[in-house]
Amino acid sequence: MKNKKGAGLLQGDIAIEALKQSFIKLDPRILFRNPVMFTVEIGMVIMLAVCFWILGGESHQGSFTYNFIIFLILLATLLFANFAESLAEARGKAQAATLRKTREETPAKKIIHIGEMFLNEVKVVPSSQLEKGDFFICEKGDIIPTDGEIVEGIATIDESAITGESAPVIRESGGDKSSVTGGTKVLSDKIKVRVTTEPGESFLDKMIALVEGATRQKTPNEIALNILLAGFTLVFIIVCVTLHPFAQYAKTPIPVSAYISLFVCLIPTTIGGLLSAIGISGMDRALRANVIAKSGKAVETAGDIDVLLLDKTGTITIGNRKATNFYPAPGIDEQHFIKNAVLSSFSDDTPEGKSIIELAGILPLSYKIENPQFIKFTAETKSSGIDFGNTSIRKGAYDSMKKMVELAGNKFPEKTATDVTKISSNGGTPLVVIENNNVVGVIELQDIIKPGIQDRFDRLRKMGVRTVMVTGDNPLTAKFIAEKAGVDDFIAEAKPEDKMDYIRKEQSTGKLVAMMGDGTNDAPALAQADVGVAMNSGTSAAKEAGNMVDLDNDPTKLIEIVEIGKQLLMTRGTLTTFSIANDVAKYFAIVPALFIVSIPALQSLNIMNLHSPQSAILSAVIFNAIIIPMLIPLALKGVTYKPIGASALLRRNLLVYGLGGIILPFIGIKIIDLFVGLFM
Amino acid sequence: MNTELLGVIAMFVATLLLALPLGKYIAKVYSGDKVWTDTFMGPLEKLFFKLSRIDELREMSWKQHLTTLLTINLIWFLWAMFCLLNQNWLPLNPDHIPAQAPDMAFNTAISFLVNCNLQDYSGETGASYFTQVYALMFLQFVSAGTGMAAAAVVFNALKDRSTEKLGNFYNYFLKSCTRILLPICILVAVMHVFNGTPMTFKGMETQISMQGDTTQVSRGPVAAFVAIKHLGTNGGGFFGANSTHPLENPNYFTNMLQLIIQILIPFAMVFAMGFYLRRKKLAWVFWCVMTIGFLLLVVPTVIAEIHGNPALAHMGISQPGGNMEGKEVRFASYATAFWSIATTVISTGSVNGMHDSFMPVSGMNMLLGMMINSFYGGVGVGFLNFFIYVILAVFIGGLMVGRTPEFLGKKIEAREMKIAMIIALFHPFLILVFTAISSYLAAHNTDMGWWFTDANCKHNAIGWFNNPSYHGFSEMLYQYTSCSANNGSGFEGLADNNPFWNITAGIVLLFSRYLPIIGPVAIAGLLAQKKYIPESGGTLKTDTSTFGLLVFAVKIIIAALAFFPALALGPIAELFTRH
Numbered sequence A: 001m002k003n004k005k006g007a008g009l010l011q012g013d014i015a016i017e018a019l020k021q022s023f024i025k026l027d028p029r030i031l032f033r034n035p036v037m038f039t040v041e042i043g044m045v046i047m048l049a050v051c052f053w054i055l056g057g058e059s060h061q062g063s064f065t066y067n068f069i070i071f072l073i074l075l076a077t078l079l080f081a082n083f084a085e086s087l088a089e090a091r092g093k094a095q096a097a098t099l100r101k102t103r104e105e106t107p108a109k110k111i112i113h114i115g116e117m118f119l120n121e122v123k124v125v126p127s128s129q130l131e132k133g134d135f136f137i138c139e140k141g142d143i144i145p146t147d148g149e150i151v152e153g154i155a156t157i158d159e160s161a162i163t164g165e166s167a168p169v170i171r172e173s174g175g176d177k178s179s180v181t182g183g184t185k186v187l188s189d190k191i192k193v194r195v196t197t198e199p200g201e202s203f204l205d206k207m208i209a210l211v212e213g214a215t216r217q218k219t220p221n222e223i224a225l226n227i228l229l230a231g232f233t234l235v236f237i238i239v240c241v242t243l244h245p246f247a248q249y250a251k252t253p254i255p256v257s258a259y260i261s262l263f264v265c266l267i268p269t270t271i272g273g274l275l276s277a278i279g280i281s282g283m284d285r286a287l288r289a290n291v292i293a294k295s296g297k298a299v300e301t302a303g304d305i306d307v308l309l310l311d312k313t314g315t316i317t318i319g320n321r322k323a324t325n326f327y328p329a330p331g332i333d334e335q336h337f338i339k340n341a342v343l344s345s346f347s348d349d350t351p352e353g354k355s356i357i358e359l360a361g362i363l364p365l366s367y368k369i370e371n372p373q374f375i376k377f378t379a380e381t382k383s384s385g386i387d388f389g390n391t392s393i394r395k396g397a398y399d400s401m402k403k404m405v406e407l408a409g410n411k412f413p414e415k416t417a418t419d420v421t422k423i424s425s426n427g428g429t430p431l432v433v434i435e436n437n438n439v440v441g442v443i444e445l446q447d448i449i450k451p452g453i454q455d456r457f458d459r460l461r462k463m464g465v466r467t468v469m470v471t472g473d474n475p476l477t478a479k480f481i482a483e484k485a486g487v488d489d490f491i492a493e494a495k496p497e498d499k500m501d502y503i504r505k506e507q508s509t510g511k512l513v514a515m516m517g518d519g520t521n522d523a524p525a526l527a528q529a530d531v532g533v534a535m536n537s538g539t540s541a542a543k544e545a546g547n548m549v550d551l552d553n554d555p556t557k558l559i560e561i562v563e564i565g566k567q568l569l570m571t572r573g574t575l576t577t578f579s580i581a582n583d584v585a586k587y588f589a590i591v592p593a594l595f596i597v598s599i600p601a602l603q604s605l606n607i608m609n610l611h612s613p614q615s616a617i618l619s620a621v622i623f624n625a626i627i628i629p630m631l632i633p634l635a636l637k638g639v640t641y642k643p644i645g646a647s648a649l650l651r652r653n654l655l656v657y658g659l660g661g662i663i664l665p666f667i668g669i670k671i672i673d674l675f676v677g678l679f680m
Numbered sequence B: 001m002n003t004e005l006l007g008v009i010a011m012f013v014a015t016l017l018l019a020l021p022l023g024k025y026i027a028k029v030y031s032g033d034k035v036w037t038d039t040f041m042g043p044l045e046k047l048f049f050k051l052s053r054i055d056e057l058r059e060m061s062w063k064q065h066l067t068t069l070l071t072i073n074l075i076w077f078l079w080a081m082f083c084l085l086n087q088n089w090l091p092l093n094p095d096h097i098p099a100q101a102p103d104m105a106f107n108t109a110i111s112f113l114v115n116c117n118l119q120d121y122s123g124e125t126g127a128s129y130f131t132q133v134y135a136l137m138f139l140q141f142v143s144a145g146t147g148m149a150a151a152a153v154v155f156n157a158l159k160d161r162s163t164e165k166l167g168n169f170y171n172y173f174l175k176s177c178t179r180i181l182l183p184i185c186i187l188v189a190v191m192h193v194f195n196g197t198p199m200t201f202k203g204m205e206t207q208i209s210m211q212g213d214t215t216q217v218s219r220g221p222v223a224a225f226v227a228i229k230h231l232g233t234n235g236g237g238f239f240g241a242n243s244t245h246p247l248e249n250p251n252y253f254t255n256m257l258q259l260i261i262q263i264l265i266p267f268a269m270v271f272a273m274g275f276y277l278r279r280k281k282l283a284w285v286f287w288c289v290m291t292i293g294f295l296l297l298v299v300p301t302v303i304a305e306i307h308g309n310p311a312l313a314h315m316g317i318s319q320p321g322g323n324m325e326g327k328e329v330r331f332a333s334y335a336t337a338f339w340s341i342a343t344t345v346i347s348t349g350s351v352n353g354m355h356d357s358f359m360p361v362s363g364m365n366m367l368l369g370m371m372i373n374s375f376y377g378g379v380g381v382g383f384l385n386f387f388i389y390v391i392l393a394v395f396i397g398g399l400m401v402g403r404t405p406e407f408l409g410k411k412i413e414a415r416e417m418k419i420a421m422i423i424a425l426f427h428p429f430l431i432l433v434f435t436a437i438s439s440y441l442a443a444h445n446t447d448m449g450w451w452f453t454d455a456n457c458k459h460n461a462i463g464w465f466n467n468p469s470y471h472g473f474s475e476m477l478y479q480y481t482s483c484s485a486n487n488g489s490g491f492e493g494l495a496d497n498n499p500f501w502n503i504t505a506g507i508v509l510l511f512s513r514y515l516p517i518i519g520p521v522a523i524a525g526l527l528a529q530k531k532y533i534p535e536s537g538g539t540l541k542t543d544t545s546t547f548g549l550l551v552f553a554v555k556i557i558i559a560a561l562a563f564f565p566a567l568a569l570g571p572i573a574e575l576f577t578r579h
Helices: A012-024 A036-054 A063-101 A203-214 A222-247 A257-265 A269-288 A296-302 A335-346 A352-360 A398-407 A415-426 A454-464 A473-483 A497-510 A521-528 A540-545 A555-597 A600-605 A613-637 A646-677 B002-031 B036-051 B062-086 B101-114 B129-157 B169-194 B220-232 B252-276 B280-306 B310-316 B334-343 B360-372 B381-400 B413-443 B469-484 B501-529 B545-578
Strands: A107-114 A119-126 A135-138 A148-152 A154-158 A169-172 A187-190 A190-195 A292-293 A309-313 A322-328 A373-375 A385-390 A393-398 A429-434 A437-448 A468-469 A489-491 A514-519 A531-534 A548-550 B207-208 B214-217
Touching: A012 A063, A036 A222, A036 A269, A036 A415, A063 A257, A063 A613, A107 A322, A119 A385, A135 A385, A135 B101, A154 B002, A154 B413, A169 A373, A190 A385, A190 B101, A203 A373, A222 A257, A222 A269, A222 B169, A222 B413, A222 B545, A257 A555, A257 A613, A269 A292, A269 A296, A269 A555, A292 A296, A292 A555, A296 A548, A296 A555, A309 A385, A309 A497, A309 B169, A309 B545, A322 A352, A322 A415, A322 B381, A322 B501, A335 A385, A335 A437, A335 A497, A352 A437, A352 A613, A373 A540, A385 A398, A393 A398, A398 A429, A415 A429, A415 A473, A415 A531, A437 B334, A454 A555, A468 A473, A468 A497, A468 B036, A473 A514, A489 A497, A497 A514, A497 A521, A497 B334, A514 A555, A514 B036, A521 A531, A521 A540, A531 A540, A531 A555, A540 A548, A555 A613, A555 A646, A555 B545, A600 B545, A613 A646, A646 B381, A646 B545, B002 B129, B002 B169, B002 B252, B002 B545, B036 B062, B036 B169, B062 B101, B062 B129, B062 B169, B062 B501, B129 B169, B129 B220, B129 B252, B169 B220, B169 B252, B214 B545, B220 B252, B252 B280, B252 B334, B252 B381, B280 B381, B280 B545, B334 B360, B360 B413, B360 B545, B381 B413, B381 B501, B381 B545, B413 B469, B413 B501, B469 B501, B469 B545
Parallel strands: A309 A468, A309 A514, A468 A489, A514 A531, A531 A548
Antiparallel strands: A107 A119, A107 A135, A135 A190, A148 A190, A154 A169, A154 A187, A292 A548, A322 A437, A373 A385, A385 A393, A393 A429, A429 A437, B207 B214
């Protein structure tokens, strides 16, 4: 499902679509939702009226060309802002379309009850053709094509790469373990499944539609920021309106164009124009990371996360445990034990089984064995093995092996029992091997901590996020791995309700908790968590409960999501700061220009030494317009987040966007003025 | 010259040294901890509560606090109106002062009620002793107490817990008066008496001057009045000439004393917040932000004043004392310049010189001090104004570090932003809109009819200027800025005792007093109900110099930039034209 499209900002058709949209969005009914840009549009209409007024004979408003140019610049300002939003939207739509396409390609073995030739004929169709109520079968090795409910049979299903549980899960018809999800793999047996969702109505489809949807809900932070921007707009309406009587008192006639220009320059058009583009591109960036967010709010909340719940397996450790040591039972020759261990794994396809053969370095085929009978792992026996001649070898968990041995009337050797405890306390999993119901030894399986995971946790810690490992292991093992991986806390022997309790406990102290989950039993916890990321391979219940779905089924994705959330807020904050800081220079460009004719002394305020009052106003308005498209790439990509601590980050951003926002327009306006001056 | 400079620095340092222990004491008073005043003030307060049947332990929500505050303020207003309109027959009127005209009484009552003390009357001829003591001085106490109690509610709301119960308003209010204002005032009044300030209920005294002329010298219970006038940052003088009057401010020592006590509580309230919330570092950051702003205004002002008037220098006149026009020789340039900024950044508005005669830079700085209105600010309300800018800075800063903004563990969301923005907006709105109305009238020289009559019985708007041109504009701007900042100082030179100025100023005063109290208390009340979020590594730290810088920038950009065009037409135009 990898879906990395080129990150280029302008792809032909997207750009054309965006361009078309930017004109459509000039409709005041649409623009009304953005108060800052809406006032710019009012200003533009007034300028158009002034142009006609001049054509009608008015002579105090300056030349028609000058006024018309200002009208055009205001129109451009609006188009630039609309373009930013449309571009972000178009990119999101393109992404969603690609997603949908990839999704439709899983083959499904559909059962046709009255087939072309027989009853219950099986036909391979694309998963997209499965409808609600259809039946399909899945056999060993098949990927389950879509969400459904088992109606017949029992199967072990491998969710190890995705759910984090390295042990296969058992699903059977009837009861609450009957639901299967698309994307998981059947390991043994055969099941018949009834489809529970309509094509195009599955959870994933609904969410793609959400991403595409034009009716994007504003997030709480966005609403608050809009209030701030509307407030600034109001302040400057007051400033510009009251300037009229002030100027009358000072006997300085000010043309309409100067009022409108001053107003448009002062209101925060830069952030106002880019605000929705930033929001959309936040969801888009999540999508690019192959995460579908149900709402922009979820992405934003991710930036606020204090605690992160991570499953051990698959996240902190490599999905599957590996054999690392052989401990023969007392009185058993090591080579004999290894032989038994290798043979027991002869037909074991699980990664653990393979790792045993790997560790032994002996191929099972090198032992000449006649008529082997392989005993598959079943959920009932919890063991697997091989029978040949009158030898029977089994391997399995300590509990079940001990039961078998003691049932046959043999004793479980003391030393092996100690080995088992030792392995567990070192964070490993013991696998006991028995030959004809006699213990021959124990294999140590160890969790392999993912390379580089410590650094990621370090990064999270610097962001202020505490990591908590959730594992079914006993506390001793859990502690060992937690320390080795560098997580801050762990929940051992975790039952699904433990996650829920932990989340509630953290939330009651005011913290925001994120977790990743897959199973139906994770659903309550996913719903309780402030950010619940469901794996795409998870049950539909889990996906309904969470507020994001990770298409890659990659549990470390949460780290990326947190960064995307932070980036989103930061981009808004820094561009707001930049936009407001720009006002200083614009004041110094426009205010002297307004009064210079009647109060020559105010030439001292013209610190940029601009060419003429008209060129000063034009330069400021032009700068104000072109800064929007110049910042579109930044708005879409987001400000880079660096985990250097909040104070350092604030200092850095204040320096770059605050101080930069004060200085840059001085330079920009001066350069534009030098250019504009050539034509005046 | 150096002695003068040392005098100014000594005043500042002394204020800081006194404010620190006072801040700790205020924090204890509001926390209900044991303090040394318990022994003699405790029984008195108990008696008050018993007589008025107030249960001072009943905790109030933020809405109840505000309802209580506004109700008792309304009652005080009616009382003051009654006194002013009936002072002619009320007792303690040895000089037979007539009742005030209704529009002036409205202006006077409002302006004392709202801690502004814009005086369109002159104390010698406009107010009887009864009015001075039982209406005006009473209001000086209770208006200061109101501001402090509101700040105490905000302190309480910012504690790290979730609650709706924010203490009892009457308790905060009464203790502000009995534990903080009253003891210090008694001390300060006694010190003034020893320096020659009158304290009597006797009428004017007839004196024969050295030239042999007979003059009537006004006197009265001045010492008591002067103490609360400064400690409560009220600024209304007993006499019309305010603290330039030799009986109201006899010498350099009383001048120093008056300066110190007017800045004392604004300083102490910031530290009180630090002690109360156990966030001393945050208090220091806030104090430093305020102080930097204050210094940026005071230093250029002092420099401009000590260098004298360039127009006079141009004529070859030597000015060894600096610009002495409108200044008292006993205070001289340094202290007067320092006072002019102190009295405007803090909402006192008392004067010891004529602001109209200051250099254009000084005039602009005084205006800026009132436009920003929270570099220290008035008692209690200064902190509340500052709090609004902190909320705005937290919001922008929070976003910049990639986290939903939070202040002291409470999330700032749309509702709080809405309130903060309305309050931040109202100040420029009131100043600019009313200045625009008066500019419009002046520009068109409108016939004002009943609303305005000048000395020559003409009704034209232009008549309210002594100096038209840029300076006239500054005068109008100053008048409304002073009202909106609840400052009460005047640029003078404006004929402001007439229905137009009395009533419009009164309206500005009412809005600009109560909105900046309602807003911050509401925000704090809303925040108090929210869940407390403990700090993490990703939280924006507010007790850092970086955050201080951000607050400062937000203040400058929101408060100062909105006034840039107006300032350009007033003091800035004047500054560059004169050179």
